Amino acid sequence: MDTPLDVGRLRLLHEVALRGSIAAAAREVGLTPSAVSQQLSILEREAGTALLDRSPRGVLLTGAGQTLVVRARSILQVLEEARADLDRLTGELSGHVRIGTVASAAAALVSEAAIRLTTEHAALELTVTVTEPARSIDQLLNGDFDIAVVDFYDGVPVAVPDYLMATDLCTEPLVVVTAAGALPGQAELKLSELSDANWVMPPLDAACGQAVRFACRAEGFEPRVRWETDDMLLLVRAVAAGHGIAVLPRLAVADKVAEVQIRPLAQPSMSRRLLALTRSSSQDRPIIRAALDELVKSTG
Template sequence: MLDVRRLRLLRELAHRGTIAAVADALSYTPSAVSQQLSALEREAGVPLLERTGRRVALTPAAAALVAHTDAVLARLEQAAAELDAVRGGPAGPLRIGAFPSAVQALLPGVLARLAAEHPALEPRVAELDPAAATDRLRAGELDVALLHRYDFAPAPAASGVQTEAVLTETLYAAAPADAPFPPDRGGNADDLRRWRDAGWILATPGTLCHTMTVRACEAAGFTPKARHSVDDFAAVLRLVAVGQGVALVPELAVAEGTSANVALTALPLRRHTEVAYRRGAGGHPAVRAFTTALAASAPAALRPAAADAGLPGEG
């Protein structure tokens, strides 16, 4: 019989690439991970890992086993969800991961609704970049997470995770209102080339927001000249207002209003927000309560059309 916990380690190795990374993510020691994977090889009766020095690679048998592991873990999540539904309504801790602008603009309404409708539920929010959220979901450190992806920075596919569309925002170029940035020679007001010579306020390298801005500018034919590195959009807009640079910001960041010193230009670019959870866990009472409250709290103008929302799918 194959041990499910060991199968989970093998799947994480397939995703993360090294035993050290698996150990770090799941709070094991590298030697413990190696021992568990060796035990799994004995259970399987075939080699699962090819070792070259300190590195390991999955054999074809291991790759096939990983594909089955996703389905096995999803059925276990579904079984756990059904058992919790039998026990009663949403209750106990619900660990939520969300990016900063969602924490500010979406979660207060969601948490207020949950407190009113499900007082036994205990939401616990952790602010984090979406790039880290799927790993923490799979590792069991989060129950749900708010993710985003951009037209120029799609999120990488993540095995074992399902997503549902929440809202879609327009991206804006935010520039000092008194800055001399004329339309480009073609007269297109939304062409990023207007700001090719400006200083730019970028997010931290490695985040989707940073990748999106750089790729959008490169698609317009230039590389943005980074002046500041700031992740909080409210702070970004304040810096723009005092002439410290140009930035790309999503609609939620400007929904509360901006300084008169900031000129906003709508761009043909979008940010898409999704709620994610482990595959099979969508029917868990606490997860379903959260997704229902989120759908009700999202600004109506930004919700995806029913035809576009589709069914929950793997991220």
Template sequence: MLDVNRLRLLRELSHRGTIAAVAEALSFTPSAVSQQLSTLEREAGVALLARTGRRVTLTPAGQNLVEHTESVLEHLARAEAELARVRAGLAGPVRIGSYPSAARTLFPAVLTLLARSHPMLEPQITELDPAEVPSALRAGDVDMALVHEYDFVPATSDPGLNSEALFTEPLYLAAPEQGTIADHRDSSWIVSPAGTMCRSSTERACQAAGFSPRVRHEIDDFATAMVLAALGQGVTLVPHLAALAPPEGLTLTRQSMSRRTRIAYRAGTAGHPAVAAVTSALREAVPTDLS
């Protein structure tokens, strides 16, 4: 019989690309991962990996087994959720990933609601960039997380994860005076670090307006970016949740762009009582001016 834990390693290899990356993500040594995958190949009776020097890729049989693994893990998650519903009371930790502006504006209300309705539940918040969420969910570092997508940066699908819409918020141009993105083709820009969805959204919005932004500052905090913009250090794009308290001297102009936030979790866990409780609290905490 195929070992589920070894199947997880194969699934992670298909996503992360290297044995070293799998080992780092799951707190194994590379040699231990290699040994477990070799054992899985013996259990399967066919070659699952193709090795060329230091490079390892999945064979067609390996890719096919990963697809089955997703179904197996989803069924196991559903079984665990059903067992959790049978147990009396809702207690213990539930690990939640959140991007910073949601952690600051939504989760105070969420934690208050959960403390009142499920006092034995122990929500644990970890700040995560949405780009890191799929890996964190698959690795079991978090049980659920908030992710978002922008008009110019749609979310990518992951066969092992599910998500549901939470709310949509507008984006604003933060600058000394009212204006549009196109008005600032010659301005300096304050953007998020490379590799983030926020950065990609800004770059693609500027490209749609016919130019590439001239980056002056790379700041991974909207509050700091707005302070710099108020000082004349550049202009920046800010979502609604991060723009609730702009600094003096800064003008926010709503743009025809939006950011959509979703609740993501591992496939099969939507019915878990802890996931359902946090989801309910999140929906109740969303401000009424957001849809």
């Protein structure tokens, strides 16, 4: 009689495939590397074949290991759907919700939602990690996050797998941010009028930095970037100090930490969408649904 494969050991194999090493998988599940290695050896005996090529440099999945990981992923998804079904039937609002989010949404939306959630549901545990959308989506797919709050900018496509579900939070304009009094008046500005200015910008690997640079080039000029940072508080302070101007989503302008002037951008009109992504297998869990509802309320 064939020995049945143990789901817990399949999960460990899946973690090794995701993390790239036994040590990293062990850190993720809270076991020692030797314990994980021992469990994987048992899984190989259950499978009747080698699943890992072990060497001093690390481990690689064999062909059989890769095949089994694909099946393990399907099994874990079914188990997550079963957990969602049970939670929905009981209406239980307890457990751990892990949110990955862009920084501006963390300050403007997620913080407020988190306070309401943990105040109203004492058995619910919430953790928030600030990270860029691409990494946030990867960690959502890997099961490290339950919700990923990401932003999409005009002209900067982001690949979202079909089996992730999106909840629209808001769409907001990008605005011109300058030191107080640097550009007199309140009228809308054209991007082309800012071609001779010094700029303060997020880096190119940030979606906002890409979108603004692409828009400037479409208007026929390369922005003269004098300060580059993905720290929005520092960015606004740099603008307030007169180091340059910036074009940012309105929610990203931390104007309470430094005195700046905000002007509408008329041409080209640029916007940012904020979305909350979840795995389709977990989106109906009551705690996930409650977190999504609070995020939507925060856009008020």
